[in-house]
Amino acid sequence: MAEIQIKNVAKNFGSYQALHDINLTIADQEFMVLLGASGCGKSTLLRIIAGLETATTGEVWIGGRRVDHLSPKDRGISMVFQNYAVFPHLTVFENIGFGLRMQKLPDDEVKRRVERTAGLMHIEQLLKRYSGELSGGQRQRVAVARALAMEPDVILMDEPLSNLDALLRMEMRAELKGVLAESKTTAIYVTHDQVEAMSMADRISVMHQGKIVQAASPIEVYRDPAAEFVASFIGNPPMNFLPAKAAGSGRWTVAGQNFDGPASGKDLKWAIRPEDLGIADAGFGARAKVVEPLGAHLLVTCDVDGHQFRAVLDSELNVKPGDVLTLAPQEGRGRWFDPETTLAVA
Amino acid sequence: MEARLLPYFLILPVTLFLCLFFLYPFVLVAQEAFGTENGFSLDNFREVVSYWKFPISMKNTFLLAAAVVPIQLALSLLMATMVTKMQKGRDLVLYIWTIPLGISDLAAGIIWLAIFEQSGFLNSMMVGLGVTDQPVSLLSYQTPWMVFLAIMLAEIWRATAIMLVILVAGIGLIPKEYYEAADVFGASRWKQFTRITLPMLRPSLQTALILRVILAFEVFAVVAALGGTLFPVLMGEIYAYQFDLQNGGAAAALAIIVLIISIVFTLIIMRALRVPKGATI
Known part of the structure; x- marks a missing residue:
């Protein structure tokens, strides 16, 4: 069980307030998309949940446990980064197994999990390669496999598809949705792409100027926008x-x-x-x-x-x-x- | 001008410069080393190698390199990591740490001599603190380990910054996202250093180590200032052959030997720290 609760989270960078009093509850196994234009605070919120950034005020709870004082590795999360952050000096196998090695799991367990997740992401044949020999799409798959191999309660994704070309993005969208649904993890997915948000999310949180304007199912966000911003942001062409x-x-x-x-x-x-x-x-x-x-x-x-x-x-x-x-x-x-x-x- | 020829045209001046001032003298040195009146011979090499001071100076040079370079490597890595982590005053600290780079090696030797000699700072301090009754001769033939220690310290002080500068630049090139990923996937600070920083720093480590090792085999002025004849090294022997013994052939032969040692170590370092194909940032 990994319900995520964000309570009164605010974040200041100097005098600039990036997040204003965010309150959000994400249900266990829910696929939540944080959607907004660049600079709206969606990545900052994700990074606060991950522990890569500290909230100025407020609390983050994961699975009934307060985690905002814990380091990222103790929060039961794993993450897919926008630029993949696939380690260039390690093979695909060692990349996927990185977190498992850090947990000092026995070799055969590492091997079993790496092979299983590589299979899920269809990259079994790439395990011996280095990231320099992979295409953008393959690197993306390695990044997702690395996150899944941890068998985390929560998986955080920061614009994971934004560096792929349009066709590949569409393909990966469907595939990611399927893999994540099967893995039964709670997922938070940051994107500025409303099509991605609409097609993948159980619920979308539309963010604007450091606030959540509306958090609802895709169809509700589309049909019953809570504010003019949502109405003009969602839908192409807008309302x-x-x-x-x-x-x-x-x-x-x-x-x-x-x-x-x-x-x-x-x-x-x-x-x-x-x-x-x-x-x-x-x-x-x-x-x-x-x-x-x-x-x-x-x-x-x-x-x-x-x-x-x-x-x-x-x-x-x-x-x-x-x-x-x-x-x-x-x-x-x-x-x-x-x-x-x-x-x-x- | 045709675009195809432009690059060659642009590197022409430096090529000419190198040929005139490096390649030509090198050929002359090689000629002098391998040539006698009777044409090609290895007589000079035989003479140099069979001289009683050759094994000692060889041993001393290697010993010094083996003692100094690892300490410098560790120090420069530590300093580079510290500097990279600093939010404020980073440039100031870097400038101060690199001051020794701007001082000639002979001057550096003399500075440390001023500390260690009989009337030097260290002796005055020890007398002042009552550790000793009167100044002691620290750098004498009776205390070879002290001579070695003084040379080591001077070398570390003088030439760590050259590695530091290269490593700071190298660490700056590693994208922050890798550390964030390492954080999320549970790598401790130490693991991040050994599993991310060190492997991704290989190209810089290569450059820094090659430069430093070559310089270590060329150590001369610091040793001359602090050790004089107490601690013979290869470069000192070359100097002695050339100017004291007026034996240019032997000096050239020894210089070639140092060159070969440098090349061998360069190859070893390149091999040991090579980056596999496809594994670059």
């Missing part, structure tokens, strides 16, 4: 926003259209995902500005009431720049945000 004027008793006017919405007195923002729009008889009048055929669908950037608005439409449609489309949102997909707090309003 569309239009100002909404209160028309009284839960009725709202958005770019000339009427919607039911929250019973709020002040003006809000209405948001919709580009793929939740369709051509209809009645709806927003949208003048197409840029049309991008993407094969599977058509991405149309248009102008609605002076605001930029994107719609993902059927690729068979014949739309040219300058055309005026009538776009209607799918029922129940519109979301509301308070422009002052930027938080979602139900």
Whole structure:
């Protein structure tokens, strides 16, 4: 059992506050992704959990044990580094077995575990090589195998796929997810790639400016973003926003259209995902500005009431720049945000 | 100019310089060592090797190298690790530690002579503290181990920094991530040093050791200042052949012997610290 609890963790670098009062609980065997743009504090948080960085205040608990005063090796974790950190002077075998040797396990046990994890990562044939003779993808596999060989309670991954090319990244994504699910470890995975986050995570913590903005399942983060930042960060293209004027008793006017919405007195923002729009008889009048055929669908950037608005439409449609489309949102997909707090309003 | 020729053109000046001031004199020395009136012969070598002082000076040179170089290696590794760990004042400490590098070896010998001679600092101190009643002659033929110790100390003081500088640069090249990985996978500080730093430092260790070992076989001025004729070494013998005995052929032959020893040790060090293919950073 390795539940991870982060309690009131904050981190200052001099006068710069990298993390503000982070509270997060990660369940045993959960795959948690820390997602955010660079500089949002996600790597710092991971490094604090690993013990490579010390929190200015707050506590870290792993498996019911407070660990923030312990050195990394005593926390029951292992880690995959962004640049792999595969030791160049050791063979692949010795790299994978590094942690086991440090634990002074007998040779046959080291051999058994190294061979098993190398098998899991499909690198059995590389065990005698040095890292200089490996490709980026193979080095990545060695780094993961080294972390798995420790049979840790928790595995921490810091942008492990960011140095791979797109195709290899997609392949490794699926493979990693499978291997980690099988190993039954709790995983924390840091990335700035939302596709990676969406496809791998049980839960995503979206981070922004040293805070966790939302921690929820991928589909919830996508469908019900807790804040404007999440709405505009997740999804490609991001959500569309239009100002909404209160028309009284839960009725709202958005770019000339009427919607039911929250019973709020002040003006809000209405948001919709580009793929939740369709051509209809009645709806927003949208003048197409840029049309991008993407094969599977058509991405149309248009102008609605002076605001930029994107719609993902059927690729068979014949739309040219300058055309005026009538776009209607799918029922129940519109979301509301308070422009002052930027938080979602139900 | 054609790009293909440019590199050769650029190294031409230094090549000419080396040919004129290194290769040409080397050929002359070799000629003098191997040549007599009757053409090629090994007479000079036979003469040098059969001289009674040859085994002593050979033994002394090796003994000194064997005593000094390992201590310097350990010291410079320790100092380099310390300097690398420092947050502040690192440059200042490095400058101070490298001061001896800027002092000529004869001057270094004289500095240590000022400490060890009969009217030197050490004697005044011992008398002042009442350890001895009157100044004692520390560097005499009756106390050869003291002469050896003084030379050792002077050599360590003088030439550790050359290794230190190379090792500091080498340690700086090892990416921090390797240490973080080692931390996570349970390597203690000592294990990190032996399992990460030392192996990854091999190229720098190679350079530092080769340089230092070659210099150790060329030790001369420090020994001359502190030991005089009490502690004959190979370089001192070359000097004696050339200038006291006016025997250029013998001096050249001995110089060639020192060169061969240096080459052999260079090869041994290169072999011992070689980095396997594909195992570089």
